[in-house]
Structures are given as C-alpha cells and as structure tokens.
Amino acid sequence: MKTTMPKRGKSKFQATKINPKRFHPVQIRYLAILLPVALVMLLPLIFIFNHAFKPFEELFAYPPTFFVKNATLANFRNLFALTGASGIPMSRYLFNSLVVTVLVIFISVIISTMAGYALSKLHFKGKKTINEINTIALMFVGVAVTIPRYLVIEKLGLIDQFFIHVLPYLAVPVGLFLVKQFIDQIPNELIDAARVDGANDFQIYGQIILPLIKPAIATIMILSFQTVWNSSDTSSTYINSDSLKTFAFYMGTLTTNTNAVAGQGMAAAASLIMFVPNLVIFIVMQSKVIDTMAHSGIK
Amino acid sequence: MKSALGLLASRLAAPKKVRDSHPIAYLFVFPYVLMFLIFIVVPVIAAILLSFTYFDTVRLPSWVGFENFITIFTNDVEFMQYVIPNTLKYAVIVGPGGYILSFLLAWLLAQLTPKVRTVLALIIYSPSLTAGVTMAVLWKVIFAGDETGYLNMFLMNIGVLNEPIAWLTSAKYLMPIMIGVTLWSSMGVGFLAMMAGILNVNQDLYEAGYIDGIRNKFQEMIYITIPTIKPQMLFGAVMAIVGTFGASGIGVALSGSNPTPQYAGQLIVNHIEYYGFTKYEMGYAAALSVVLLLVVYAVSRFAFRLFGSKDE
Numbered sequence: 324m325k326t327t328m329p330k331r332g333k334s335k336f337q338a339t340k341i342n343p344k345r346f347h348p349v350q351i352r353y354l355a356i357l358l359p360v361a362l363v364m365l366l367p368l369i370f371i372f373n374h375a376f377k378p379f380e381e382l383f384a385y386p387p388t389f390f391v392k393n394a395t396l397a398n399f400r401n402l403f404a405l406t407g408a409s410g411i412p413m414s415r416y417l418f419n420s421l422v423v424t425v426l427v428i429f430i431s432v433i434i435s436t437m438a439g440y441a442l443s444k445l446h447f448k449g450k451k452t453i454n455e456i457n458t459i460a461l462m463f464v465g466v467a468v469t470i471p472r473y474l475v476i477e478k479l480g481l482i483d484q485f486f487i488h489v490l491p492y493l494a495v496p497v498g499l500f501l502v503k504q505f506i507d508q509i510p511n512e513l514i515d516a517a518r519v520d521g522a523n524d525f526q527i528y529g530q531i532i533l534p535l536i537k538p539a540i541a542t543i544m545i546l547s548f549q550t551v552w553n554s555s556d557t558s559s560t561y562i563n564s565d566s567l568k569t570f571a572f573y574m575g576t577l578t579t580n581t582n583a584v585a586g587q588g589m590a591a592a593a594s595l596i597m598f599v600p601n602l603v604i605f606i607v608m609q610s611k612v613i614d615t616m617a618h619s620g621i622k
Numbered sequence: 623m624k625s626a627l628g629l630l631a632s633r634l635a636a637p638k639k640v641r642d643s644h645p646i647a648y649l650f651v652f653p654y655v656l657m658f659l660i661f662i663v664v665p666v667i668a669a670i671l672l673s674f675t676y677f678d679t680v681r682l683p684s685w686v687g688f689e690n691f692i693t694i695f696t697n698d699v700e701f702m703q704y705v706i707p708n709t710l711k712y713a714v715i716v717g718p719g720g721y722i723l724s725f726l727l728a729w730l731l732a733q734l735t736p737k738v739r740t741v742l743a744l745i746i747y748s749p750s751l752t753a754g755v756t757m758a759v760l761w762k763v764i765f766a767g768d769e770t771g772y773l774n775m776f777l778m779n780i781g782v783l784n785e786p787i788a789w790l791t792s793a794k795y796l797m798p799i800m801i802g803v804t805l806w807s808s809m810g811v812g813f814l815a816m817m818a819g820i821l822n823v824n825q826d827l828y829e830a831g832y833i834d835g836i837r838n839k840f841q842e843m844i845y846i847t848i849p850t851i852k853p854q855m856l857f858g859a860v861m862a863i864v865g866t867f868g869a870s871g872i873g874v875a876l877s878g879s880n881p882t883p884q885y886a887g888q889l890i891v892n893h894i895e896y897y898g899f900t901k902y903e904m905g906y907a908a909a910l911s912v913v914l915l916l917v918v919y920a921v922s923r924f925a926f927r928l929f930g931s932k933d934e
Contacts, residue, residue, distance in 0.1 A: 335840045338808065341828065341847075342821050347798045360727065363743045364806065365910035368748060370772075370902075371760055386775050434653040438782075446643045453651060460662055461860050466870040466891050467911040470898045471668035474662065479660070494657035504853060524646050538818075546811055550749060556763035581717070590759040594752070601751035 326471040338518055349398055350499050371598065374591040375399070382588050396591035402577075405589065411566050413573065417596075420570040422550060423488040428544050429540045435543060436536065439502035454503070460496035461518045469560065477619045487561045488569065492551050504537040506532060548604055553597065571597065666915070672908035676740050679902050689907035701910075704885035705893045708797065712889055713866050715801050717921075719806040721862040727809060728817035729843060743817060750810035758875035761803060761888070764819050765789040765876075785802030790877050793886035808865065812858030820847055856929035860922055867891075867918045890914050 343350070369389075374382070376394040403413050441447070442454055472491070481487045509532065533540070552570050558572030574593045577586050673690055694701055727746055733741045752848035764772045767788030774786040789795045823846065828836075831846050848855065873887025874880040880896050884890050890910065898907035 341823060341825070342734055346735055346738075350734055352728045355740075356733075357727070357730050358745075361742050364746050364749050364809075366766070367760070367806065368752075370764065371752075373761070374760065383770070385770055386779075387770050389772065390801035391787070399806055434657065438648045438654035439649040441644075447642065447645065447647040450647070453655065457658075457661075459919070460658070462864060462915075462919045463662060463666070464864060464914060464918050466868050466871075467894065467914045468665040468669050469895075470904055471672060472665040472850075474668060475660065475664050478867060489655065491661045494654055494661060496658075496662070497796075497864075499654060500858070504857075523642065524650070528650070542811065542815070547920070559881055587759070587763065594760060598752050603640075605747070605751060606744065609740070609747075622744050 375595040398588035443506035631633035677904040717866040732820040749807040793884040812861035819851035859925040
C-alpha cells in the first residue's frame with residue numbers, strides 16, 4: 324500500500340510521501356531547514372553538559388570557553404557534599420523528588436484512565452457536566468490560583484505534609500482530556516461484545532481499555548513526569564520542613580544561598596541532574612508514543 | 623472517512639441508546655472528581671470570591687464589590703502601561719508563533735525517514751524537558767552583562783559589538799530574550815502530538831488527493847494533512863495557549879527581580895505574584911487572576927472554534 328518508489332511520470336513532489344521508507348534526494352531540502360534548527364536547539368544543551376564538567380578555572384576563564392577542556396566531576400562532588408540549611412544531605416532531596424514523581428505518575432495514570440473510561444463509555448447522570456467542566460478546565464492556568472489554593476490546603480491541614488507534593492498534581496484536565504479522546508475512538512461494539520461475553524466494568528477497563536490506550540498513557544506519564552520532577556512550587560509554597568523539600572526546589576536555592584562563584588558550577592551540575600532523567604524517560608517512552616500512535620489501530 | 627464510519631456506528635447504536643445507566647461509573651470517576659474539586663474548582667471559586675474583597679491575609683476579607691476590577695482597568699498604571707502590552711506581545715509571538723513553528727517542524731520531520739526523524743525530533747523536543755526556571759541559571763551565564771558573557775564575547779569577537787551589553791537588565795533586550803528562550807523550549811507535547819497525527823494520516827487520502835489534482839506539498843498540507851489532524855491541532859493549540867499564559871516566570875528568573883527592570887518583562891502572572899506575595903493585597907491579586915483566567919478562556923474558545931469537532 325505504501326509507495327516506496329516514485330512512479331514514473333508523476334510530479335516530483337510525490338516522491339516524498341509522508342513518513343517515507345527510504346532516503347530520496349528531495350528530502351535534502353527538508354533537512355536543509357531542519358538541521359540548522361536542530362543545531363540551535365542543541366547548543367544550549369551542549370552548553371549545560373560542558374559547563375557542568377568544567378573545573379573552577381574554566382568556569383571563570385576569560386575569554387570564556389564553550390567546550391570543557393579538562394573535564395572534572397568537582398561540581399558534582401561539591402553539590403553532593405553541600406548540605407541543606409538544617410544539615411540535610413542533597414541525596415535526601417533527590418530521594419524526595421523520586422518518591423513524589425513516582426507516586427504522581429502512578430496514581431494520576433490510574434485515576435485519569437478510570438475516569439476517562441467512565442466518561443467515554445458508561446452512562447450516568449452528570450457525565451455531560453463533568454466532561455464540559457473538564458474541557459473548560461483545559462484552559463485552567465494553575466499559577467493564577469496559587470493563593471486561594473494555599474488557603475484551601477491550609478484549611479485541610481495539609482501544609483507541611485509530604486503528600487501535598489503529590490495531591491495537587493493528580494487531577495490533570497489535559498491528561499483526562501487526552502485519555503478520553505483516545506477511549507472515544509475505541510468502537511462501542513468492542514465493549515458491548517465484551518459485556519455480552521459476561522465481562523464486568525473492571526474487566527473491560529483492565530483488559531480492553533488499558534491495553535488499547537497505551538499511547539495516551541505514555542503521553543500523560545511524560546506530562547506528569549515533566550511537571551512534577553521540574554516543579555519547585557509545592558516545596559516553596561506548602562512545605563516548611565527542610566527535610567520534606569524536593570530537589571528542584573533545592574536547585575533554585577543554589578545560586579541565591581551559596582555564593583555565586585561556587586554556585587555556578589554546582590548549578591550547572593544540578594541542571595544536568597534535573598535534565599537527564601527527563602531525557603532518559605522520554606527516550607524510553609518516545610518510541611511508544613510515536614510508534615504506538617502511528618501503528619495502533621485506534622483512530 | 624473515519625468520521626463517516628463513526629457516524630454510521632452511532633446510527634447503528636442509536637436504537638439501543640436508551641440503555642440502563644451504569645451506577646458503577648461514579649466509582650470510576652470519584653477519585654478524579656474529588657481531586658479536581660479540591661485543587662481546581664474550589665480554588666477558582668475562592669479566587670472569584672476573593673476578587674470582590676480587600677484581603678491583606680491578617681484581617682478577615684472585607685467586601686468591596688467591583689472596586690478591584692475597576693482599579694485594574696482605571697488606576698493600575700503599571701498594568702495598563704506595561705503588563706498588558708508585554709503580555710500581549712509575549713503571548714502573540716510565543717503562542718501562535720510557537721504553535722505554527724511546532725506544526726511546521728512536525729510537518730517537516732514527517733517528510734523524513736524514520737531514523738533521521740527520530741533523532742531530529744528528539745533534539746527539537748528535548749529543550750522542552752529542561753526546567754524553565756532552573757535553566758535561568760545558565761541563561762544568566764550566556765547573557766551575562768560584562769565581557770565574560772558568552773553572547774557578548776561572541777558578538778565582540780565577530781565585531782558586531784564594541785562594548786558588552788547588559789542583556790538581562792536592559793529594558794530593550796529582556797523581552798526579546800524571554801521570547802527567544804521560551805520559543806526554544808516550546809516544542810513540547812503539542813509538537814509531538816501533531817507529529818504523531820501527521821504520521822498517522824492514512825496514505826490512501828494522499829493517493830486520492832493526487833488523483834483529485836493536488837499539485838504540491840503545500841496543497842497537500844492545507845487540504846489533506848491539516849483537516850485530518852484537527853484533534854491533534856486542537857490539543858497542540860490548547861497546550862500552547864495555557865503554556866504561554868501560565869509559564870511566565872521566565873522574565874523574573876532571568877532578570878532576577880520582580881518587578882523586572884523598568885517593567886520590561888512584566889507579564890500578568892508576575893503582576894499577580896507581586897501583588898499577592900510582595901504587597902499582600904490578596905483581593906487585588908485574586909481579581910487579576912480572574913482576569914487572566916477569563917482571557918485564557920476566551921482565547922481557548924477561539925481555538926476550539928477553529929479546530930473543534932462538533933461534539934465538543
């Protein structure tokens with residue numbers, strides 16, 4: 324079905340189909356635009372990698388150098404040797420971030436896929452209202468309500484509780500929207516057939532819906548990961564105890580609390596520690612997101 | 623074709639439409655709805671209520687009616703003179719600009735073979751993985767105001783500049799830098815969704831298009847690709863809008879002060895934070911929040927009208 328070679332007599336543009344199987348000289352012009360763009364995108368990232376490994380002299384060399392010459396782990400050693408305000412080691416913050424991130428991803432995937440299934444395929448009173456409100460909430464800008472949210476959390480007695488890192492990130496309107504959109508595309512006949520065969524809603528959810536919406540799940544996992552791992556908001560707003568704060572927050576304090584000179588190298592090292600897990604997770608997931616989206620039959 | 627099938631399916635299912643309701647559905651939606659109510663609905667309602675009060679966090683809020691809103695639009699000089707023009711400028715370039723750029727890049731990438739595409743897509747996507755505010759530390763190094771700054775050094779070496787420019791504290795350059803940095807990191811999930819959408823377009827549609835006389839890549843994009851990937855286009859648009867209005871901490875992070883130098887990078891979220899956390903005028907800050915939420919809502923409605931499907 325897919326045309327791999329251009330047919331004779333057809334105009335040249337047809338030689339490059341979307342998602343071509345093999346290289347064709349016509350693709351060079353697309354590459355001519357994309358390669359410079361990719362280079363621009365890449366430069367700051369190369370810079371972080373180089374900066375993080377620069378020894379002290381190179382960080383403040385004049386004229387400044389882009390690439391590292393004598394790579395060293397000194398910045399990382401300094402970073403890990405540094406302890407927080409109350410003598411709390413950096414690893415503790417990293418551990419907190421890890422736990423928070425894993426919890427958020429796991430719980431938010433479960434609650435949004437469950438809700439997505441009900442809102443897409445089940446019939447109940449209030450369904451339409453919930454869908455409408457969630458669609459409106461897509462346009463919700465979280466930072467706008469930082470203050471009232473704080474007041475609510477205070478009323479609930481959740482200030483300075485570890486779980487407040489997790490709870491605000493569980494209901495993600497965009498996540499639910501995406502999941503529901505995907506489930507909408509699963510034919511009702513499939514579910515009706517399962518029902519006729521005696522499956523209950525939990526079985527339908529677990530054995531039919533979940534396997535079919537893997538791309539949506541992967542996408543919301545990436546979304547949640549990025550938001551939570553990179554966020555310092557919960558730490559700075561709702562948490563007072565130093566031992567409960569997260570790595571992203573700690574990073575932000577590096578340049579303000581330590582002297583700027585020593586801070587720069589450590590901040591670069593910390594930026595790298597923040598960035599690399601994001602990158603790894605994405606590389607692991609991206610084949611799933613793009614491939615499954617392209618090859619799965621749910622359209 | 624897909625929608626025709628869907629229509630057919632719903633037609634066929636129509637007689638059975640009056641099915642029994644599923645009370646178990648409430649169990650399925652309960653956890654989500656609960657979290658949604660506590661952390662989104664209640665705070666929004668609280669913001670609306672607070673916006674009609676004077677509240678300094680010490681004494682109880684006192685009702686002032688529309689006074690806050692009237693002040694915003696008649697008496698808040700910084701808001702009218704800097705915050706609105708800045709927010710508009712930033713939003714127009716980063717929002718639609720970033721959005722169109724994501725689409726074009728996604729489209730260009732779809733023209734390549736899988737391996738090359740995967741590598742380039744990864745590179746273009748990865749800046750969105752960096753945490754905006756933490757990256758500010760490194761931007762500060764690159765845009766440092768003296769000759770040790772990388773940009774200054776580079777421009778002086780190639781002879782464009784004679785003396786260093788204090789990029790981040792300059793009213794003239796702060797906004798363009800904010801826009802550039804944000805665009806750099808804006809090829810995010812919306813970009814991926816659009817790329818996956820483009821790759822997913824049924825090849826037969828193109829074949830049919832060629833027979834119907836589609837003559838070049840541009841026509842192909844306008845008449846086949848875009849109409850087919852509307853759901854992904856809408857998703858990308860909403861992501862762009864919310865991201866644009868929400869992620870505005872970048873100016874403060876770059877310049878290191880709120881308000882930003884001469885209000886050059888002052889966006890509406892900075893204005894809210896300034897009133898809320900620096901001046902403790904919570905009622906006024908809440909009124910600003912309500913204005914922001916309404917603006918985002920209005921802009922998003924527009925996107926829904928552009929790309930939305932009928933059942934929205």
